[in-house]
Amino acid sequence: xxxxxxxxxxxxxxxxxxxxxxxxxxxxxxxxxxxxxxxxxxxxxxxxxxxxxxxxxxxxxxxxxxxxxxxxxxxxxxxxxxxxxxxxxxxxxxxxxxxxxxxxxxxxxxxxxxxxxxxxxxxxxxxxxxxxxxxxxxxxxxxxxxxxxxxxxxxxxxxxxxxxxxxxxxxxxxxxxxxxxxxxxxxxxxxxxxxxxxxxxxxxxxxxxxxxxxxxxxxxxxxxxxxxxxxxxxxxxxxxxxxxxxxxxxxxxxxxxxxxxxxxxxxxxxxxxxxxxxxxxxxxxxxxxxxxxxxxxxxxxxxxxxxxxxxxxxxxxxxxxxxxxxxxxxxxxxxxxxxxxxxxxxxxxxxxxxxxxxxxxxxxxxxxxxxxxxxxxxxxxxxxxxxxxxxxxxxxxxxxxxxxxxxxxxxxxxxxxxxxxxxxxx
Ligand code: PLP
Numbered sequence: 001x002x003x004x005x006x007x008x009x010x011x012x013x014x015x016x017x018x019x020x021x022x023x024x025x026x027x028x029x030x031x032x033x034x035x036x037x038x039x040x041x042x043x044x045x046x047x048x049x050x051x052x053x054x055x056x057x058x059x060x061x062x063x064x065x066x067x068x069x070x071x072x073x074x075x076x077x078x079x080x081x082x083x084x085x086x087x088x089x090x091x092x093x094x095x096x097x098x099x100x101x102x103x104x105x106x107x108x109x110x111x112x113x114x115x116x117x118x119x120x121x122x123x124x125x126x127x128x129x130x131x132x133x134x135x136x137x138x139x140x141x142x143x144x145x146x147x148x149x150x151x152x153x154x155x156x157x158x159x160x161x162x163x164x165x166x167x168x169x170x171x172x173x174x175x176x177x178x179x180x181x182x183x184x185x186x187x188x189x190x191x192x193x194x195x196x197x198x199x200x201x202x203x204x205x206x207x208x209x210x211x212x213x214x215x216x217x218x219x220x221x222x223x224x225x226x227x228x229x230x231x232x233x234x235x236x237x238x239x240x241x242x243x244x245x246x247x248x249x250x251x252x253x254x255x256x257x258x259x260x261x262x263x264x265x266x267x268x269x270x271x272x273x274x275x276x277x278x279x280x281x282x283x284x285x286x287x288x289x290x291x292x293x294x295x296x297x298x299x300x301x302x303x304x305x306x307x308x309x310x311x312x313x314x315x316x317x318x319x320x321x322x323x324x325x326x327x328x329x330x331x332x333x334x335x336x337x338x339x340x341x342x343x344x345x346x347x348x349x350x351x352x353x354x355x356x357x358x359x360x361x362x363x364x365x366x367x368x369x370x371x372x373x374x375x376x377x378x379x380x381x382x383x384x385x386x387x388x389x390x391x392x393x394x395x396x397x398x399x400x401x402x403x404x405x406x407x408x409x410x411x412x413x414x415x416x417x418x419x420x421x422x423x424x425x426x
Contacts, residue, residue, distance in 0.1 A: 033095070039102060044218060045289040052099030052282065064095045066279045088267045092275040096282045097248070100238070103217040103285070104230050106250040108259030110266040111278055115213065115233020116141050117271035118247030122178075122209050122231050123149060124265045125258075130177040131156035133168065133206075137394035139186045140383040142211070146180075159393070162192040163325065165200070172204045181227070182211040183220075184329075187341045187378040187402040188395055189316040191325040194332060198226035213237070213369070218292040219335035223252045229262070236369025237338075239284040240291050244277045291371065294407035295338025298373075301410035302403065302417065306342050311421050313345040313399070338405040339368060341378070344424075347399020351424050352377060355401065358420040361413055368404035373413055376402045 033039075035054045039047055053064050067090050072083040083089050097109040112118040119142050126132065134146060136159045149155035158171050162181060179201040183192040198208035209229045210222035216237040222230050232238055234246035249266070251258035266272050273281075296319070303317035315322075318329035319336030329336060344351055355375075356364050362375035366382050376382055379398050383391060391397075405413065 033098060036098070036102075044103070047102055048218070048288045049286050051102035051285070052095040052097070064092055064279065064282065067091045067275050069275075086275065087270055087272050090272075090275050090278070092282075093273055093278045096273075096278040096285075099282060099285055100217075100232070100234075100248050101250055103288075104212070104250045105217075105221055105223050105253060106230065107253050107256040108263070109248050109250040110259075110263045111234070111273040111281075112247035112249065112266055112271045113273050113277075114245045114271075115231075115235055115247040116145065117266075117269070118231045118233065118249045119145055119211075120269060121247075121249050121262055121265045121271060122229055123155075124269065125207070125261055126155065126177050129154070129175055131158070131173045131175045132178045132180060133157075133162070133171050133176060134159050134180040135162050135182040135185050135190075135192060136160055137185045137188050137190060137396060138180065138182045139211070139213075140378075140385045142180070142182070143383075143390065144385040159390075161190075162197055163190060165193070165196055168197060168200055172200070172206070176204055176206045178207045178209060180209050180211070181222075182214075183332075184214050184318055184337065184339065186214065186339075187316075187376075187382065187400060189214075189318055189323070189339060189341060191318060191328050191332070193328055194222050194225040194227055198222075198228070201228075202226065214339055215333060215335065215337045216288060216292060216369075218289050219296075219337055220333045223250075225332065228252050228255050229258065234281045234284075235367065237292065237295070238288065238369075239281045240288065240369060240371060241280075241284055242367065242370035242372065244280045244284075246273050246277050246281050291407055292335060292338070295369075295405055296335050298405040298408065298410040298413055299336065299338045299340055299403075302405055302413055303340050305414045305417065306340070309418075309421055311345055311424055312342055313347070314343045316341045339402070340405065341400050341402045343397065343399040344401070347397065349398055352399060352401060354423070354425055355420050358423055359416050361408060361416045362403065368402075370404070371407045373406035373408060374404040376404075378402050 033054050039050050070086050074080045093111050096111050101109045146157045150157050160167050181192045201208040207228040210227045211231045213233045213236050230250040232248040234248050249262045300319055303320050306312045307315045317340045362373045365374045378396050378400050383396050
């Protein structure tokens with residue numbers, strides 16, 4: 001179909017009337033939804049509520065319709081309303097892609113079935129024979145995907161401490177095409193200077209990718225510091241209610257050509273997100289700023305409590321002045337997030353397991369970023385896919401406990417941890 005046809009808002013039923021049509025590869029086109037120019041100038045909390053959505057032209061529905069369809073009728077041979085098949089494009093997904101793009105300040109996005117499929121979409125941009133640099137304590141699933149790509153496709157991978165800029169500089173090879181930055185990292189909350197590492201990557205012709213799952217665009221916007229791509233597990237804070245798995249890849253405003261590439265890779269891998277899940281994430285986004293403030297308030301209270309507790313050896317929380325990169329966190333981030341990890345003084349499995357079993361408000365579960373608090377043991381749960389040697393190198397000992405602070409009252413969370421620590425066996 002011609003450009004004119006699918007952008008014509010006068011065609012009855014043409015979704016261009018309420019969503020700008022985004023066939024794969026064209027999401028960066030100017031003027032998505034009718035409200036886009038208004039939303040572009042708004043403050044972040046207003047963007048969270050309005051980005052990507054507007055009253056539906058058919059019935060005035062305030063929330064976007066869930067286009068729960070696999071396929072779209074053609075109006076005539078070679079003429080449709082901008083969508084042909086939901087794997088390739090869907091108006092509900094386009095609304096979410098627009099919203100995430102606006103929040104990150106990017107050129108365009110593609111939404112995927114899980115965070116891991118977002119990771120895969122980004123990795124599939126790499127040409128054959130590439131080398132990649134990666135944060136040493138990245139999420140275990142990302143590590144597993146990289147190790148798979150190494151074994152199956154010959155991807156060369158170097159894991160290193162990205163805070164050590166000299167080591168990063170020295171690690172580049174002729175064929176380094178990507179630097180994978182997870183900041184703060186999972187589970188030890190180590191930070192990478194996005195501006196410095198992105199500049200090194202750019203100088204060497206490599207893409208700087210930031211996994212922004214831990215902070216969300218409310219608390220960290222990597223494109224402001226030179227990143228080329230942002231990856232999300234929207235399963236976490238963006239959705240925020242522990243009822244969806246999803247992901248997103250967003251291209252930087254100065255990388256519009258990447259929009260088409262990420263969208264077409266998502267389409268060819270078949271990893272695009274279902275319309276219903278997109279709707280749920282879009283709903284979650286509306287309260288993102290409010291939730292992030294509450295997560296952070298709770299995390300600060302819990303981190304301060306843990307830091308002063310005699311049974312605790314170390315607390316990893318970038319919001320604490322004692323965090324070795326607190327200054328970078330203050331400068332680079334727009335908040336400190338809701339994730340904490342800590343180590344018990346005597347971190348034997350018996351004591352750690354007792355703690356995991358004894359807390360009442362913290363559910364023992366993987367994942368993070370939901371409204372309810374979770375507790376996890378990275379070595380046996382989220383990072384079990386790493387070899388013991390890789391965990392040792394990354395500093396993920398058996399004594400490390402990870403907390404995802406929900407939006408409960410901080411006093412209840414602190415009291416719960418206090419009681420559990422009090423009851424630890426000697
Ligand atoms: N990136 C980070 C930082 C994560 O913590 C996770 C999951 O925990 C992922 C990516 C993968 O996301 P998903 O579980 O939605 O596939």
